[in-house]
Amino acid sequence: MRCDYYRAGVCRSCTHLEVPYPEQVVAKDRRVRDLLSAVVPADAWRVPFVGPESGFRNKAKLVAGGTTGAVTLGILDPPGRGVDLRECGLHEAAIVAALLPLAGFIDDIGLIPYAVPERRGELKHVLVTAAPGGALMIRFVLRSTAQLALIRNRLGLLLDSVPGADVVSVNIQPEHKAILEGEREIILSPNDSLRMPLGPVPLYLQPGGFFQTNTVVAQGLYAQATSWIADAEPGTVWDIYCGVGGFALHAAYEGRRVAGIELSPSAIAAAQRSAADLGLDEGQAVFRVEDAGASADTLPGPPGVVVVNPPRRGLDADLVRWLDDCPAQTMIYSSCNPQTLARDLAALSRWTVREARLFDMFPQTDHSEVAVLLGRAGS
Known part of the structure; x- marks a missing residue:
C-alpha cells in the first residue's frame, strides 16, 4: 500500500507499511502460532484468512x-x-x-x-x-x-x-x-441504526455500538464459524458476548436454534431487529441483556455449540468454570487478543483445540484476530 502521509512522515500509525503485505501475513501468523504453541497443536492451524491490504476499514x-x-x-x-x-x-x-x-x-x-x-x-x-x-x-x-x-x-x-x-x-x-x-x-x-448486511444476514449498528472494522474479513470469520457449527450439527447454539448477534444470526440463517447474551441493551435490540428481519420467532432466536460472565446458564438450551467472543480482557474466571461444566460438546472462541486467548485456553481444562485460524482484520499492524475450534478433551 502506498501512503503519501507515511512517506512525508506526518503519520506513522501503520507500523508495517514498508513490509510487503504477504510477508506481513506470514510474520503475523508465525507470531500467533508461537504465542499459542503451548495450547494449540501445530497441526491445528489453517491457512490465514486475509482481505485487501488497503481500503478495508469501515x-x-x-x-x-x-x-x-x-x-x-x-x-x-x-x-x-x-x-x-x-x-x-x-x-x-x-x-x-x-x-x-x-x-x-x-x-x-x-x-x-x-x-x-x-x-x-x-x-x-x-x-x-x-x-x-x-x-x-x-x-x-x-x-x-x-x-x-x-x-x-x-x-x-x-x-x-x-x-x-x-x-x-x-x-x-x-x-x-x-x-x-x-x-x-x-x-x-x-x-437511528445503520443497516450492515453481511451476505444473507442483515445486521444493525447503532451509534456507539461495536462492529468489526474490516467487513471482508468479518464475513470470512462468520463463514468459518458457520462451517464449524454445521459440522457439529447442534440443535442449539449459544452466542456469549453476542454483540449485535453476528455469529448467532448466521447460524440461525442455516436453520439452527440460537440464543445470545450481551450486556449492551442497544446491541441486543439490534440483534432482535435482525432476527425479525429474518422471520425468526422466539422459538428460533432469543437474545437477552445479561452479564455474559454471570448469566450464561439462563439461556434456553441445552447448547450443542457455544460461541464466545469476549472483549480484549478475555473470559471471566467464573465463565471459564461454567464452560468446563456446560453440556456443549463444541466451542468456538473468537479473540482479538492472543495473550488472553492463550491464558483462557490453558484454563479450559476440559477442552482441547481442534482447529485454529488467523483472520487478519488489521493489515499494516501487529493486531490479530484468531478463531479457535475446541472439542471435549478425550472425545
Missing part, C-alpha cells in the same frame, strides 16, 4: 483540528495541532468520498474545532462508519451542546451533500481527556 475515527472554517480531519501532531488525513488509504472508498464534503459542511456551518493545547473549542472527533453498499453513519463528538443547533438546523444540507449519509448523531464528551466519546448520544436523523 470505520474512520478522525480527530478534528485546524481552525473555524479550515478544519482538519485526521490526527494531532505532538504539539496537539491537527494533521489532515482525509485521504487515508486504510478507509473504504465510501468514507474517503464523504470526507471532503463533510469537511466542507463543518466549515460552512462554523463548527469550532477543539484546540487541545488551549482547551478551547467544540468539535473533538468525527466518526464515520460505512455499510456494505455505501450507506454511512456520521457522529460528531462535541465538548458541549453549545453548537448542537448548528448541526440540527442544517441536517438536511448534510444529508444532501454527503454521499450515503444515513444516520447522523451528536455525542457529548465534555472532559479534557484522551477519550473518544462520552455517554450522551443525540440522534438527529430519522434513522
Whole structure:
C-alpha cells in the first residue's frame, strides 16, 4: 500500500507499511502460532484468512483540528495541532468520498474545532462508519451542546451533500481527556441504526455500538464459524458476548436454534431487529441483556455449540468454570487478543483445540484476530 502521509512522515500509525503485505501475513501468523504453541497443536492451524491490504476499514475515527472554517480531519501532531488525513488509504472508498464534503459542511456551518493545547473549542472527533453498499453513519463528538443547533438546523444540507449519509448523531464528551466519546448520544436523523448486511444476514449498528472494522474479513470469520457449527450439527447454539448477534444470526440463517447474551441493551435490540428481519420467532432466536460472565446458564438450551467472543480482557474466571461444566460438546472462541486467548485456553481444562485460524482484520499492524475450534478433551 502506498501512503503519501507515511512517506512525508506526518503519520506513522501503520507500523508495517514498508513490509510487503504477504510477508506481513506470514510474520503475523508465525507470531500467533508461537504465542499459542503451548495450547494449540501445530497441526491445528489453517491457512490465514486475509482481505485487501488497503481500503478495508469501515470505520474512520478522525480527530478534528485546524481552525473555524479550515478544519482538519485526521490526527494531532505532538504539539496537539491537527494533521489532515482525509485521504487515508486504510478507509473504504465510501468514507474517503464523504470526507471532503463533510469537511466542507463543518466549515460552512462554523463548527469550532477543539484546540487541545488551549482547551478551547467544540468539535473533538468525527466518526464515520460505512455499510456494505455505501450507506454511512456520521457522529460528531462535541465538548458541549453549545453548537448542537448548528448541526440540527442544517441536517438536511448534510444529508444532501454527503454521499450515503444515513444516520447522523451528536455525542457529548465534555472532559479534557484522551477519550473518544462520552455517554450522551443525540440522534438527529430519522434513522437511528445503520443497516450492515453481511451476505444473507442483515445486521444493525447503532451509534456507539461495536462492529468489526474490516467487513471482508468479518464475513470470512462468520463463514468459518458457520462451517464449524454445521459440522457439529447442534440443535442449539449459544452466542456469549453476542454483540449485535453476528455469529448467532448466521447460524440461525442455516436453520439452527440460537440464543445470545450481551450486556449492551442497544446491541441486543439490534440483534432482535435482525432476527425479525429474518422471520425468526422466539422459538428460533432469543437474545437477552445479561452479564455474559454471570448469566450464561439462563439461556434456553441445552447448547450443542457455544460461541464466545469476549472483549480484549478475555473470559471471566467464573465463565471459564461454567464452560468446563456446560453440556456443549463444541466451542468456538473468537479473540482479538492472543495473550488472553492463550491464558483462557490453558484454563479450559476440559477442552482441547481442534482447529485454529488467523483472520487478519488489521493489515499494516501487529493486531490479530484468531478463531479457535475446541472439542471435549478425550472425545
